[in-house]
Amino acid sequence: MDFAPHLFLATLEGAITAAVISLTAVGLSLVFGIMRVVNVAHGEFFMLGAVVAWWVASTLGGHAALGFLAALIIAPLFVGLMAALADRLVLERLNYDLERTIVATIGLLYVIQQVALMTFGPDARPVEAPFDLRIAIPWFEFSDTGVNLIWPWGLATTGYKLAVIAAAAIIVTSIIVFLKRSRFGLMMRATQMDSEMASAFGIPVRRVYCVVFGLGAALAALGAVLIVPIQQAHYLMGGDPLLLSFIVVIIGGLGSLPGTILAAVLIGMSDGIISVFFSPTLAKILATLLVALVLIFRPHGLFGHHTS
Amino acid sequence: MNLLSTRKLSMNFGGVQALLDVDFDLPQGQIRALIGPNGAGKSTFVGAVCGRFRPSAGRVYFEDQDISQLPAHRRIGLGMAYSFQITSIFGSLTVYENVALAVRRAVQAQAEEIVERVHMALDRVGLLDRVEQKAGDLSYGHQRLLEIAMGLGQEPRLFIMDEPTQGLAASEITAFIELLRGLAGESTILLIEHNMHVVMECADTLTVLNFGQILAEGVPSEIRADSRVQHAYFGSSIDA
């Protein structure tokens, strides 16, 4: 295959990473922006989503689409409830103290990972895609007779991958609309701006925190359900999305939603593209160093603007 | 000679003009009170003087040396002390260690001499019987006194106090006035104070700040008679 079609494929892979990461990162960003909690266990909620998806799909049997759709609803709901429970049992009792919640979520990370290992086992397991549609992509070729359409061997994708990108775009858009338009969105924004003021105006801040933490985890789980048909479920799969979401949230400016989404697209695409052409390890080294340097020299993110 | 001067000192907090072109001179040896209504910019002014905040514009001179670019710890090293408006001590350390931290930084001395100076500073505020107590366990009033003792321990040439009597009991305020008078010969004092009794008893000169600008300056009797000052505080002047 030539370079150009190859790049096109890499971009497509990058777009899938971007789609999934934007969901996870928006979850992380909401939790940090509104609750000021750095949730180190976020990647484990992602993993839990994938594991529950596998469990739902394999218990239900029947047509693949049926299992997948059920997983798409049950997994985020279950993970969201677990997270809300963790909020009530742990975070609330720590008064959402920034440092102590970091340590506590590290503990949660280990607990969730180990429970997944003990119940789900050490193997990677696939979930079948809801539909199977292979799309060959045409390419152009310049020859004596003008421009020809050709179908290079290997230049193909699945309909499901395109659907993932579309689904992520729809979900992220609806989250934004929800935050802007709904009453609960208003409560969340008020809490973010000044939680004491919000509580003085009768907003149930504690309940808002609980819902936000659940919602953040549910978004991670949703991203995971979308990705399991492409990448199998595994109990250690939470590490990469955690790191990438962290990177995205920081580059985009801590707690800024538009910045986070922009950064997710940028980082997801470049991660996909760099990993195809170079070593994925090198790509990760560069990305982690970039995050560190952005935090040091541009603490408001690459896209954030400075307010004192 | 002026120990402290500022020229065109301005501070803008994201739109709030907390200070605007303040030209201020404080001669050596004076006790100067800085007064003004809430939010006038008093804390901001002294914060900019000792380097807690970087002002948006203007210069600060200490003994005619331009210190505008120096970080806070270097300015303190030149002989300033600053006691915070909001009580600010090291809660888990002992009362002794709180003051010792201040003394050791300010004077190079033998161990015994440091102990002696710590005890002297604590004695002056009346906390000598509590040297070994944890600072965080002191009552609010005692914590304020400890804060002052830390400043005394620094043996500063310029002692900036931001509302030192806030939260003190009446008897403690009387003792504080005595203390200030005792300091008169030793160091120059810039005192932010809402308690007019303390101000009138102790200050040689007053500077009135309003909306980030100097409104008036003079000896207590002049300020008392100044209708603009009355206006700033009461919305109208008393004899108008």
Added chain:
Amino acid sequence: MTKSLHISVLTSLVLLFFVVSDYHDGNLARIMVLAIYAVGYNLLFGYTGLLSLGHALFFAAGMYGLALPIQHLGVSPIEAFAMGLASAATVSLVIGFLALRTTGAAFMIVTLMFAQAGFLALLYFGQWTRGDEGFVIQQADRIIAGIDFSQSTERYFAAFVLFAVAYLLIAWLISTPFGKCLIAIRENEERAQMLGYDVHRHKLLAMLVSGTLSGASGAAYAFLFGYAGATFASVQYSILPLLWVLLGGAGTTIGPLIGTAFAFYLIDISSHFTTAHLLVVGLAIVLLTLFAPQGLAGEIRNRLISWLP
């Protein structure tokens, strides 16, 4: 009083060697070496109030600073140990210089990211480091002046001496004006600055000492146990010293030793019943942050002995 505490802690470590079985001697040697790591971490976290999530980078800098020269350059152990210390010191100064421009959550994430980059770099240069798999330091390379440090007695006392040095160094440091200033920074950074202390310089020095001790632990581990591997640079190894210090009691001199020993035996004993060590560790972390935020030594100090340093 504090002096007699230090003496009795160290003498009991010597006596324990003769009392307990070989199996526990091996464990205790490992605990003492790792406790050096915890002691170093405690200076930064417990005394200075800076929560780093990237100390595995310093541990690994010491470990590989010793192991790579031995493996590839045939350097003698003493020289290699010095190289390990030097590389940990250099890395902690550079990282400190950069990371200390941030505070709070940003500081945690910056240190985490630098450590992650270091870990990935070890994998990337697998040709020399042998990545995750790691490499063994041969017994022949673990002999100094005829003393074979792969033997359990030699190893135990080498670990003891190194631990005693680290322990006494920190106990002394926090009694000096420098140490008091670190505590002051932890308690109230702005106040310390307004007393005229150069807060940034103090933090950088704390980072240097803390990172170098962590590196000393890494170097000692590689030398005494004959192995270096990239897992020691992973996030998990950045979290462990935090766990040990929290368990034992942050900002206490004996906390790190207590915490390391406690965590070690918690895993050792629980592994007789279950393979789920991480579950035990995870639950311990959550319960500790909830119910004993001051750790074991902290609780002892609060309830029993108030003078505990």
